[in-house]
Amino acid sequence: MKRQPFVWLFVASLFAGAPPVAAQSIADQYRDVANQLITAATENHDAYARLTELVDQFGARVSGSVALENAIDWILEEMEADGLDNPRGDPVMVPHWVRGEESLEMVLPRPRTLPMLGLGGSIATPPGGIRAEVLVVSSYDELEARADEAGGRIVLFDVPFTTYGATVQYRAGGAIAAAKVGAVASLVRSVTPNSQQTPHTGNSSYEDGVRKIPHAAITVEDSELIHRMQDRGERVEVLLKMEAETLPDAPSRNVMAEIVGSEFPNEVVVFGGHIDSWDVGQGAMDDAGGVVAAWEAIRLMKKLGLRPRRTIRAVGWTSEENGGPGGPTYASDHADEDHVLAMESDAGTFKPLGFGFTGSDRAFEMITDIATLLDPIGSGTITRGGGGADIGPLMATGVPGMGLNVDGTKYFWYHHTDADTIDKLDPDEVALCVATMAVIAYIVADMPERLPR
Numbered sequence: 001m002k003r004q005p006f007v008w009l010f011v012a013s014l015f016a017g018a019p020p021v022a023a024q025s026i027a028d029q030y031r032d033v034a035n036q037l038i039t040a041a042t043e044n045h046d047a048y049a050r051l052t053e054l055v056d057q058f059g060a061r062v063s064g065s066v067a068l069e070n071a072i073d074w075i076l077e078e079m080e081a082d083g084l085d086n087p088r089g090d091p092v093m094v095p096h097w098v099r100g101e102e103s104l105e106m107v108l109p110r111p112r113t114l115p116m117l118g119l120g121g122s123i124a125t126p127p128g129g130i131r132a133e134v135l136v137v138s139s140y141d142e143l144e145a146r147a148d149e150a151g152g153r154i155v156l157f158d159v160p161f162t163t164y165g166a167t168v169q170y171r172a173g174g175a176i177a178a179a180k181v182g183a184v185a186s187l188v189r190s191v192t193p194n195s196q197q198t199p200h201t202g203n204s205s206y207e208d209g210v211r212k213i214p215h216a217a218i219t220v221e222d223s224e225l226i227h228r229m230q231d232r233g234e235r236v237e238v239l240l241k242m243e244a245e246t247l248p249d250a251p252s253r254n255v256m257a258e259i260v261g262s263e264f265p266n267e268v269v270v271f272g273g274h275i276d277s278w279d280v281g282q283g284a285m286d287d288a289g290g291v292v293a294a295w296e297a298i299r300l301m302k303k304l305g306l307r308p309r310r311t312i313r314a315v316g317w318t319s320e321e322n323g324g325p326g327g328p329t330y331a332s333d334h335a336d337e338d339h340v341l342a343m344e345s346d347a348g349t350f351k352p353l354g355f356g357f358t359g360s361d362r363a364f365e366m367i368t369d370i371a372t373l374l375d376p377i378g379s380g381t382i383t384r385g386g387g388g389a390d391i392g393p394l395m396a397t398g399v400p401g402m403g404l405n406v407d408g409t410k411y412f413w414y415h416h417t418d419a420d421t422i423d424k425l426d427p428d429e430v431a432l433c434v435a436t437m438a439v440i441a442y443i444v445a446d447m448p449e450r451l452p453r
């Protein structure tokens with residue numbers, strides 16, 4: 001696409017009898033600095049070490065928790081020690097849901113303790129629990145068709161994983177649909193393509209005017225087991241106990257630091273991930289990796305003595321998982337600044353492939369050119385359409401947005417489970433994510449021509 005001017009120049013110069021004088025592409029101008037950043041990011045496992053320190057020290061970081069705020073305090077201390085500019089936490093009020101004790105027992109046709117996780121935002125059961133017969137359905141349509149059987153029962157949505165978007169609607173809205181047909185509680189098959197008896201939590205919702213009922217996830221294995229029992233005509237009864245409660249909103253922070261631009265400090269390239277997680281596992285993949293990748297990227301720039309023309313800011317947005325107030329708060333807190341590009345990593349820091357990009361054709365062309373510098377490490381593919389929940393509010397104001405694309409094979413295996421721990425990530429792949437984010441962020445922040453809207 002960009003070739004045409006060069007071809008024309010070349011042809012013109014043939015006629016002029018002079019050697020071709022082609023203008024340098026952005027990639028050509030920044031090849032050396034890109035290679036410097038890639039080498040610095042991949043010659044050691046510093047990013048993985050920092051990520052490990054973060055998640056081992058603080059564990060899960062659900063919004064409203066002491067662990068989340070302690071993690072933010074630690075990040076700010078470390079950012080200060082790194083010598084980064086303006087480490088700070090912008091205040092955000094966040095939802096505060098706590099799980100409490102919970103359990104699920106199959107009583108009939110035979111006793112079995114079912115691994116389970118209450119879903120974020122769920123209410124509690126009465127102290128003695130809810131014991132009821134289960135009605136298994138495979139879809140909302142089937143629930144509709146069997147609505148007259150649902151009264152007084154616990155509805156189980158046994159919906160196999162297809163895509164996250166298609167399957168997650170049962171986790172998000174299952175309690176509403178089940179309550180509408182008179183169910184006393186609802187269960188969902190965990191939203192995952194691969195299970196080792198691991199339940200997956202996540203957010204869920206209620207609807208005004210619809211009775212709230214407890215809502216929890218069980219494993220793929222048990223969901224299929226109960227479904228088979230029902231198909232054989234067996235009566236399945238379970239006892240669900242949950243103490244979950246929603247407390248008043250709690251103070252948290254969007255945590256960030258930057259390298260202030262040398263020429264246009266008010267023009268900002270912002271990138272990062274979300275610092276909160278669900279209350280299980282370590283939130284290593286979702287999404288401490290995204291925060292650390294951006295943070296390490298600016299630390300490397302600082303270490304290499306690189307100060308771009310525009311400001312580069314690494315952010316850990318808060319409470320993305322629960323209610324997502326961090327992104328909108330950031331957008332309104334920083335509305336007086338001129339954001340040039342927003343970039344998010346929230347698909348796990350697995351082997352990076354490139355980015356999905358949302359913006360103008362001209363900007364897409366420029367990013368595609370810059371990304372050729374990532375081809376040597378396999379992460380130079382730019383596709384149309386990309387972003388993320390936390391940068392969505394900025395993108396809605398016209399800021400170009402991009403989301404890091406990675407090998408997504410395993411992401412939903414561990415997503416929102418006790419198994420989202422540091423061992424699931426590979427040190428070399430995390431380093432490649434740092435390199436990939438660093439190259440794009442630095443060049444967009446430094447290139448003479450501003451990335452157009």
Ligand SMILES: [Zn+2]
Binds near residue numbers: 274287346
């Ligand atoms: Zn996430």
